[in-house]
Amino acid sequence: MKIALFGPPGAGKGTQARYIVERYGIPQISTGDLLRAQLREGTELGMMARGYMDRGALVPNEVVIGMMRERISEEDCGEGFILDGFPRDISQAEALSNLMDLDAVVNIVVDESALIRRITGRRMCKCGMTYHIEFDPPAKEDTCDRCGGLLYQRGDDREETVRNRLEVYRSQTESLVEYYRKKGILKDIDGNRSIDEISRDVMRALSILEVGK
Ligand code: ADP
Numbered sequence: 001m002k003i004a005l006f007g008p009p010g011a012g013k014g015t016q017a018r019y020i021v022e023r024y025g026i027p028q029i030s031t032g033d034l035l036r037a038q039l040r041e042g043t044e045l046g047m048m049a050r051g052y053m054d055r056g057a058l059v060p061n062e063v064v065i066g067m068m069r070e071r072i073s074e075e076d077c078g079e080g081f082i083l084d085g086f087p088r089d090i091s092q093a094e095a096l097s098n099l100m101d102l103d104a105v106v107n108i109v110v111d112e113s114a115l116i117r118r119i120t121g122r123r124m125c126k127c128g129m130t131y132h133i134e135f136d137p138p139a140k141e142d143t144c145d146r147c148g149g150l151l152y153q154r155g156d157d158r159e160e161t162v163r164n165r166l167e168v169y170r171s172q173t174e175s176l177v178e179y180y181r182k183k184g185i186l187k188d189i190d191g192n193r194s195i196d197e198i199s200r201d202v203m204r205a206l207s208i209l210e211v212g213k
């Protein structure tokens with residue numbers, strides 16, 4: 001099953017991807033996570049991406065599309081994958097469609113006021129887990145439930161950058177909703193609810209798809 005999770009920054013794509021990974025055993029591919037890993041490792045790609053990420057702009061397509069193309073050709077993607085944060089503009093969507101067809105695009109729809117609270121309260125662990133200080137806190141403050149690691153805030157999750165990222169979403173990414181709706185594979189999910197309620201809806205949308213296979 002080839003799925004993309006779609007929605008503005010902070011909609012809950014990464015959070016929902018985790019449940020899909022558990023249920024379907026296919027890998028989550030987050031371009032944001034891949035880029036942050038390159039940054040941590042200090043690779044040339046990472047150095048180049050840093051400035052864009054710090055200001056909340058999109059990293060150039062030459063870099064992101066190549067990185068994705070490599071990732072989805074790896075062996076663990078044989079049964080499918082969940083894209084999280086890709087595609088983010090029309091050229092990325094076209095590049096992807098030249099490689100393969102997606103089975104579904106799950107569009108998580110969330111009010112803008114909620115997005116800012118979600119992002120500014122987000123805390124990350126280097127193992128890939130994500131928490132929220134208010135809505136999804138770890139059992140022990142600042143400590144990851146899964147690996148015991150120290151939680152941190154992403155540099156681009158501060159309010160000034162968040163506004164920029166939302167603007168980039170509106171101007172460059174949001175039009176993909178209509179692009180995928182026209183292809184007939186878009187599933188809108190009301191994301192203004194609890195993590196569990198959303199997850200139930202996402203699973204329902206995906207299981208309908210499975211039956212059709
Ligand atoms: P969010 O949680 O806001 O959806 P991500 O972790 O997906 O954030 O992305 C963080 C940053 O990484 C983006 O602001 C952008 O600079 C860069 N990035 C991630 N995915 C892409 C992509 N598909 N194309 C270009 N830049 C990307």
Ligand code: ADP
Nearest residue numbers: 010011012013014015118122131132135194195
């Ligand atoms: P995205 O990957 O779309 O940027 P995340 O999955 O990282 O979004 O979620 C953003 C923040 O909001 C995280 O701190 C997460 O714990 C929290 N969150 C996710 N889904 C919900 C929800 N339904 N209600 C409240 N908070 C949520």
Ligand code: ZN
Nearest residue numbers: 125127144147
């Ligand atoms: Zn952890």
